[in-house]
Amino acid sequence: MEGRKIALAGNPNCGKTTLFNGLTGANHYVGNWAGVTVERKEGTWHYADNAVHVIDLPGIYSMSPYSLEERIARDFIINSDIDVVVNVVDASFLERNLYLTTQLIELGKPVVLVLNMMDEAERKGITIDVESLADDLGIPVVPMVAMKGIGVDALYRKLYEVVTSDKEYSCNIAFDEDVEARIADYADQYGKCLDNHYNPRWVAIKVIEEDTEVLDLLGIDSPQVYESGVTVITAERYKYIDTLIEKHLVFRQKELHEKSDSIDNILLNRRFAIPSFGLVMAFIFYMTFTVGGLFTDRLDILINEVFAGAVQSGLTNAGIDAWLVSLVVDGVIGGVGGVLTFVPNIAILFLFISLLEDSGYMARVALIMDGWMSRVGLNGKTFIPMILGFGCNVPAIMGTRTLENENDRLIAILTNPFMSCGARFPVYVLFASIFFKGYEAIVTFSLYLLGVVIALVMAYIFRRTLFKGEESPFVMELPPYRVPAFKSLMIHVWERVKDYIQKAGTVIFLASVIIWVILNFNFSGMTDIQNSFGASIGKVIAPIFAPLGFGTWQSALSLLSGIVAKEIVVANTAILYGVSGAGMDGLALVLKDVFNPVSAYAFLVFVLLYTPCVAVIGVIKRETNSWKWTIFSVFYQIVIAWMVSFGFYQVGSFLFL
Amino acid sequence: MPLKSVQSGKEVILQDIDWGMRLRKKLEDMGLTPGVKFKVVSGKEFGPCIIEVRGTRLALGRNIVSKIQVNEVN
Numbered sequence: 001m002e003g004r005k006i007a008l009a010g011n012p013n014c015g016k017t018t019l020f021n022g023l024t025g026a027n028h029y030v031g032n033w034a035g036v037t038v039e040r041k042e043g044t045w046h047y048a049d050n051a052v053h054v055i056d057l058p059g060i061y062s063m064s065p066y067s068l069e070e071r072i073a074r075d076f077i078i079n080s081d082i083d084v085v086v087n088v089v090d091a092s093f094l095e096r097n098l099y100l101t102t103q104l105i106e107l108g109k110p111v112v113l114v115l116n117m118m119d120e121a122e123r124k125g126i127t128i129d130v131e132s133l134a135d136d137l138g139i140p141v142v143p144m145v146a147m148k149g150i151g152v153d154a155l156y157r158k159l160y161e162v163v164t165s166d167k168e169y170s171c172n173i174a175f176d177e178d179v180e181a182r183i184a185d186y187a188d189q190y191g192k193c194l195d196n197h198y199n200p201r202w203v204a205i206k207v208i209e210e211d212t213e214v215l216d217l218l219g220i221d222s223p224q225v226y227e228s229g230v231t232v233i234t235a236e237r238y239k240y241i242d243t244l245i246e247k248h249l250v251f252r253q254k255e256l257h258e259k260s261d262s263i264d265n266i267l268l269n270r271r272f273a274i275p276s277f278g279l280v281m282a283f284i285f286y287m288t289f290t291v292g293g294l295f296t297d298r299l300d301i302l303i304n305e306v307f308a309g310a311v312q313s314g315l316t317n318a319g320i321d322a323w324l325v326s327l328v329v330d331g332v333i334g335g336v337g338g339v340l341t342f343v344p345n346i347a348i349l350f351l352f353i354s355l356l357e358d359s360g361y362m363a364r365v366a367l368i369m370d371g372w373m374s375r376v377g378l379n380g381k382t383f384i385p386m387i388l389g390f391g392c393n394v395p396a397i398m399g400t401r402t403l404e405n406e407n408d409r410l411i412a413i414l415t416n417p418f419m420s421c422g423a424r425f426p427v428y429v430l431f432a433s434i435f436f437k438g439y440e441a442i443v444t445f446s447l448y449l450l451g452v453v454i455a456l457v458m459a460y461i462f463r464r465t466l467f468k469g470e471e472s473p474f475v476m477e478l479p480p481y482r483v484p485a486f487k488s489l490m491i492h493v494w495e496r497v498k499d500y501i502q503k504a505g506t507v508i509f510l511a512s513v514i515i516w517v518i519l520n521f522n523f524s525g526m527t528d529i530q531n532s533f534g535a536s537i538g539k540v541i542a543p544i545f546a547p548l549g550f551g552t553w554q555s556a557l558s559l560l561s562g563i564v565a566k567e568i569v570v571a572n573t574a575i576l577y578g579v580s581g582a583g584m585d586g587l588a589l590v591l592k593d594v595f596n597p598v599s600a601y602a603f604l605v606f607v608l609l610y611t612p613c614v615a616v617i618g619v620i621k622r623e624t625n626s627w628k629w630t631i632f633s634v635f636y637q638i639v640i641a642w643m644v645s646f647g648f649y650q651v652g653s654f655l656f657l
Numbered sequence: 658m659p660l661k662s663v664q665s666g667k668e669v670i671l672q673d674i675d676w677g678m679r680l681r682k683k684l685e686d687m688g689l690t691p692g693v694k695f696k697v698v699s700g701k702e703f704g705p706c707i708i709e710v711r712g713t714r715l716a717l718g719r720n721i722v723s724k725i726q727v728n729e730v731n
Contacts, residue, residue, distance in 0.1 A: 062682075095711040475683060
């Protein structure tokens with residue numbers, strides 16, 4: 001088994017990922033399929049001194065040429081050198097899951113069927129005669145409970161058997177006589193055409209289904225065997241599956257969704273749906289900011305006082321030049337440390353979001369919001385990335401992959417940055433506590449709300465102008481609620497936290513150094529802040545912000561630095577006004593001189609809406625694969641931020657000053 | 658009649674889907690083949706439309722439920 005390669009294929013929600021995580025543990029790598037933005041996961045499964053290569057294919061319902069994920073899966077299975085396809089199915093929903101199984105078998109590579117979630121099947125009173133099912137289908141069948149690791153040994157044994165056997169490939173699936181006759185015809189006619197690279201039966205079926213890719217490959221037009229070949233074949237598959245189920249499955253109970261239904265009665269109920277969702281989100285934010293806050297405060301002291309202090313005295317005592325000490329302590333530790341102190345918040349936020357996703361609740365959320373979203377012309381599935389944006393826009397924008405329609409996806413990506421991410425929060429807190437003492441919560445909430453409103457308004461505008469088109473249909477499977485596997489959950493959260501820390505280690509590190517240089521040097525060498533490069537740059541940009549109420553070079557520069565990472569706006573504000581050691585009171589004094597409540601709010605509005613950080617720009621480029629849209633997003637956000645901030649400042653000044 | 662008008666708890670048979678090839682194929686893959694019998698779990702009174710077809714729950718958005726034609730089963 002050493003060095004063998006297996007691919008995991010199956011429907012979404014069948015526990016495939018749980019199995020993948022169980023087999024590969026931390027030994028896996030997440031990337032992208034070449035040239036596209038579909039996630040590709042591969043890893044190594046160590047068993048009995050053997051290393052088996054495992055690839056997790058995207059969750060798919062079928063293998064048509066219509067969707068990117070499906071094309072990727074089928075191309076991969078046909079063209080790669082994998083030894084076995086492991087088809088993971090949810091044993092408690094066999095009827096629909098087997099639909100993909102029939103297609104996988106037709107591809108011609110060895111298939112092993114894994115009946116996952118056998119415990120749930122048992123709970124529902126479903127008994128499956130595994131032996132006879134395996135006989136009938138002609139492939140090995142392994143019962144499993146991936147979450148508990150049951151069945152993994154058996155899987156290994158079966159894989160070993162398959163890999164070491166000499167048996168010729170054969171397909172036991174049989175459709176209606178008439179259809180089989182046509183298949184035989186076309187298999188004869190076209191089966192050998194393509195260098196035997198493809199299974200003849202598969203080719204024949206694809207011809208009947210009028211599969212565009214295969215017809216292209218063969219260089220023929222569709223022979224139009226039936227009015228809708230696809231429908232006929234689909235119906236045949238389900239007929240075959242029905243007979244399989246009748247023969248090898250016994251249902252004792254009728255209701256398969258009882259517990260989930262009772263929960264859904266509340267969570268999906270017209271009247272309670274949105275309030276209960278509001279409660280859930282409120283709870284999550286509360287936990288993130290209070291529990292997270294406990295850790296954050298301690299981490300802050302640890303990094304910025306204890307650690308920084310120790311490094312400072314250590315380096316100074318070692319005779320290192322003052323400027324280098326400053327670079328390390330103020331620049332690097334100040335910048336990177338500022339970001340790291342937020343890791344507890346981020347971790348908790350991601351933990352809850354992963355929990356909601358893995359349990360199945362997020363699917364309900366998309367469903368609930370579809371009603372409202374479609375009034376703006378958006379697909380309900382846009383809602384989840386928007387919510388994720390409250391944590392961090394980077395994974396949020398990656399989350400737009402669930403939108404199959406390109407236009408929907410682009411709109412979701414372009415409007416996501418208006419959802420106020422965690423990094424902007426410290427800036428709100430800083431200014432709110434100085435200028436709106438006692439009303440911090442309301443002010444902060446108003447900003448979040450403004451972000452949502454602008455996002456929806458822009459989405460509506462985009463729908464009507466740049467992205468006119470047919471509304472995409474909202475179809476989504478509703479899996480029953482599940483308690484997520486602890487291991488999977490931890491792996492999810494760790495992946496995201498790791499991303500965040502890496503961002504800190506690289507982008508923000510570099511940015512901190514560069515900004516430190518800009519603020520401490522000018523053409524004649526080291527100097528104080530007032531005369532630095534930074535000051536000059538700031539003074540050039542500052543007039544743009546004058547109509548918004550904050551036309552000082554310090555504000556301009558701190559906003560510019562915010563494009564690198566919003567987290568450093570706070571630290572830089574202190575540095576730029578020369579009060580970095582003076583604590584909150586010193587900062588408050590200085591800021592009160594420069595801002596008034598109206599311009600402070602306008603400033604926060606600008607921070608809310610303008611170009612998000614470099615990491616987001618990077619993700620937008622990756623997900624859209626287009627410089628055009630990336631550059632567009634950078635500029636249009638600055639424009640919108642300027643206009644809205646201008647509005648608030650002018651109107652606010654008129655009303656309140 | 659359109660699926661939109663069906664009450665919760667009723668069983669229906671699929672007649673036709675009035676949308677493009679892609680959606681029809683997608684729905685067929687999920688089990689909604691012509692002539693299949695399925696149940697409306699949660700219809701117009703409860704918010705979004707949820708159906709149960711071939712043992713699986715599917716949620717269907719506003720814009721499609723008016724385009725799916727079904728016949729009620731008595």
